[in-house]
Amino acid sequence: MASYGLxxxxxxxxxxxQVARPxxxxxxxRPTMIxxxxxxxxxxxxxxxxxLGAALRSVFHRRYDTVKAVDGISFExxxxxxxxxxxxxxxxxxxxxxxxxxxxxxxxxxxxVAGFEPARxxxxxxxxxxxxxxxxxxxxxxxxxxxxxxxxxxxxDVPPAQFRETRDELVELLQIGDLIxxxxxxxxxxxxxxxxxxxxxxxxxxVLFLDEPTIGLDVTMQTVVRDFIKTYNERHGATVILTxxxxxxxxxxxxxxxxxxxxxxxxxxxxxxxxxKTRPEKRVTxxxxxxxxxxxxxxxxxxxxxxxxxxxxxxxESGEMRDVVAAALARLPVIDLNVEDAPLxxxxxxxxxxxxxxx
Amino acid sequence: MSRAAxxxxxxxTMLRVGFASAVAYRGEFLVWLLSTNMPLVMLLLWSAVAKxxxxxxxxxxxxxxxxxxxxxxxxxxxxxxGWELNFEIRQGTLGMRLLKPxxxxxxxxxxxxxxxxxxxxxxxxxxxxxxxxxxxxxxxGDAINWVVLPFSIFAAWLITFFANAMIGTIAFYWxxxxxxxxxxxxxxxxxxxxxxxxxxLPPWLLAVARWLPFRFLLSYPVELILGLVSGRxxxxxxxxxxxxxxxxxxxxxxxxxxxLRRFAAYGG
Numbered sequence: 001m002a003s004y005g006l007x008x009x010x011x012x013x014x015x016x017x018q019v020a021r022p023x024x025x026x027x028x029x030r031p032t033m034i035x036x037x038x039x040x041x042x043x044x045x046x047x048x049x050x051x052l053g054a055a056l057r058s059v060f061h062r063r064y065d066t067v068k069a070v071d072g073i074s075f076e077x078x079x080x081x082x083x084x085x086x087x088x089x090x091x092x093x094x095x096x097x098x099x100x101x102x103x104x105x106x107x108x109x110x111x112x113v114a115g116f117e118p119a120r121x122x123x124x125x126x127x128x129x130x131x132x133x134x135x136x137x138x139x140x141x142x143x144x145x146x147x148x149x150x151x152x153x154x155x156x157d158v159p160p161a162q163f164r165e166t167r168d169e170l171v172e173l174l175q176i177g178d179l180i181x182x183x184x185x186x187x188x189x190x191x192x193x194x195x196x197x198x199x200x201x202x203x204x205x206x207v208l209f210l211d212e213p214t215i216g217l218d219v220t221m222q223t224v225v226r227d228f229i230k231t232y233n234e235r236h237g238a239t240v241i242l243t244x245x246x247x248x249x250x251x252x253x254x255x256x257x258x259x260x261x262x263x264x265x266x267x268x269x270x271x272x273x274x275x276x277k278t279r280p281e282k283r284v285t286x287x288x289x290x291x292x293x294x295x296x297x298x299x300x301x302x303x304x305x306x307x308x309x310x311x312x313x314x315x316x317e318s319g320e321m322r323d324v325v326a327a328a329l330a331r332l333p334v335i336d337l338n339v340e341d342a343p344l345x346x347x348x349x350x351x352x353x354x355x356x357x358x359x
Numbered sequence: 360m361s362r363a364a365x366x367x368x369x370x371x372t373m374l375r376v377g378f379a380s381a382v383a384y385r386g387e388f389l390v391w392l393l394s395t396n397m398p399l400v401m402l403l404l405w406s407a408v409a410k411x412x413x414x415x416x417x418x419x420x421x422x423x424x425x426x427x428x429x430x431x432x433x434x435x436x437x438x439x440x441g442w443e444l445n446f447e448i449r450q451g452t453l454g455m456r457l458l459k460p461x462x463x464x465x466x467x468x469x470x471x472x473x474x475x476x477x478x479x480x481x482x483x484x485x486x487x488x489x490x491x492x493x494x495x496x497x498x499x500g501d502a503i504n505w506v507v508l509p510f511s512i513f514a515a516w517l518i519t520f521f522a523n524a525m526i527g528t529i530a531f532y533w534x535x536x537x538x539x540x541x542x543x544x545x546x547x548x549x550x551x552x553x554x555x556x557x558x559x560l561p562p563w564l565l566a567v568a569r570w571l572p573f574r575f576l577l578s579y580p581v582e583l584i585l586g587l588v589s590g591r592x593x594x595x596x597x598x599x600x601x602x603x604x605x606x607x608x609x610x611x612x613x614x615x616x617x618x619l620r621r622f623a624a625y626g627g
Contacts (some may be wrong), residue, residue: 103454105623109586123460131458138455140376142383147376154372155461183383 033207033239034077041070041095069095071263080237084254088352092263093243097209101131114206125154130205134215137196139184145179145195147200156203165240170198173228190221197228210242214249238323247344261352278351279342282321284314300327339349373466377473392415395432401554402426415559424497425556427489428581434482435475438520440467445536464524468573471520489567499586507597514600519576521607531618550580
């Protein structure tokens with residue numbers, strides 16, 4: 001599948017639908033912070049069948065497969081944007097983040113971040129960015145986070161006054177004043193993630209890569225982390241790129257999403273547009289005064305997706321909405337009626353299933 | 360600001376945080392102390408052997424002095440970067456270090472060096488105790504030996520650190536880098552003078568061991584303390600020791616750079 005992606009497009013070579021997308025509001029005049037052209041990362045993976053015979057054969061003759069983790073993606077991100085990378089497991093999101101933060105060398109293509117080529121890992125580049133992952137930590141395990149902060153101040157050579165100001169701001173925003181004196185190993189997962197974020201931002205990076213920052217956190221802590229990221233972005237104009245499996249993270253934080261599937265960029269636009277284009281139907285939830293036979297439900301139009309006692313959920317094309325609602329109110333004992341878009345998780349599941357079928 | 364100037368500013372904080380880590384790892388420190396008790400075992404063994412008749416020029420008092428000096432030098436030249444490298448490469452946590460604008464070797468060096476004051480706290484009373492026990496007659500009376508000793512101990516630490524780092528980087532290429540550590544330690548036990556003074560080795564083995572890096576990790580500083588080396592041999596020894604520092608520095612750097620390209624190519 002040919003892949004090309006430019007800012008200002010919606011679907012990108014994902015089939016017949018091509019929808020123009022306006023440049024994100026208010027960011028048109030901002031300078032480009034990240035520019036990616038035909039970026040690819042291919043791995044050669046040793047392949048071996050199970051069993052002793054295959055093990056012996058592999059000593060003399062090795063077979064390799066090429067895995068195209070990222071296969072020629074292009075996009076641009078303006079300074080101060082918050083962009084979500086979406087895609088199923090193994091789609092190439094984390095590989096892309098690692099290439100953009102200089103941890104992986106691309107097989108081909110070009111990436112520029114804050115004016116630098118990430119793979120060269122120049123000190124000034126490393127001072128401009130930070131990658132926070134929910135899976136790996138930088139806090140010194142047996143020492144209080146305050147010591148990691150101090151170490152980072154020295155390593156990034158942050159002037160003392162700026163360090164105190166940034167640290168105090170982060171401590172206040174994340175409410176970690178009483179945590180930074182306790183050894184990191186004694187903190188809960190959520191507390192540790194808040195301290196990780198603070199440690200990552202002390203040198204005020206201009207670009208922040210977040211790889212599953214809320215993984216394993218409870219709902220309250222997810223909200224705290226989410227709110228913090230948004231506030232930090234708005235206050236300091238840092239560019240934020242986020243990957244997450246929690247759709248709420250992406251919905252709350254990212255006006256723009258980039259969908260990567262099987263190493264290809266398949267969507268670059270707003271999440272709302274993506275949902276509308278993928279699943280144009282709406283959900284009508286009916287609470288009824290009494291149970292009705294399935295035939296009576298089906299007769300009013302749309303498709304019944306759930307029917308349990310006095311609760312019924314119908315999936316209805318936008319164009320038929322008026323007729324279906326009118327029919328429901330006229331022919332069914334409706335107590336309450338609610339119309340909404342399909343849940344984002346479902347929209348994405350459908351999108352990724354289509355991606356698998358297409359490939 | 361140049362990178363050297365930046366490093367100079369960062370170094371005191373790195374050492375301070377490293378010291379805090381060493382203090383935090385009290386339990387581990389205690390285990391480490393117990394694990395370095397081999398010279399004490401050897402001391403008991405060899406001094407019992409020498410009770411009847413001296414072995415070469417080593418009588419009971421000489422063995423006691425030798426293994427106490429060994430214990431002190433071993434404590435002051437410890438480095439464990441190889442284990443950390445091996446672990447972080449395999450777990451992929453090395454990536455977090457690569458995001459920082461400083462060479463990870465420098466961070467580990469600060470970390471390892473910062474533990475030295477705590478070790479000195481243990482090593483110095485032993486050194487003083489040993490002096491009182493065996494009498495100052497066992498120690499070198501030559502001032503040159505004592506002037507050279509700090510440079511030699513520092514060189515021994517550098518060789519230990521870079522050899523450790525070099526072996527640790529093998530994890531970039533090979534899953535069994537820890538077995539190379541096993542091999543290295545096996546040779547160290549015999550060829551560094553850890554379990555037997557080098558001059559008691561068979562002549563053909565001594566001829567080789569005199570020039571191998573292992574002698575300069577441990578035996579050479581011990582020889583300085585006890586006055587077993589002097590004159591021209593002392594200066595040749597010091598020159599060879601620093602040549603090994605250069606070799607392991609270059610080898611660790613080369614292996615790190617090549618390994619990093621691999622890490623960057625395959626992920627982690």
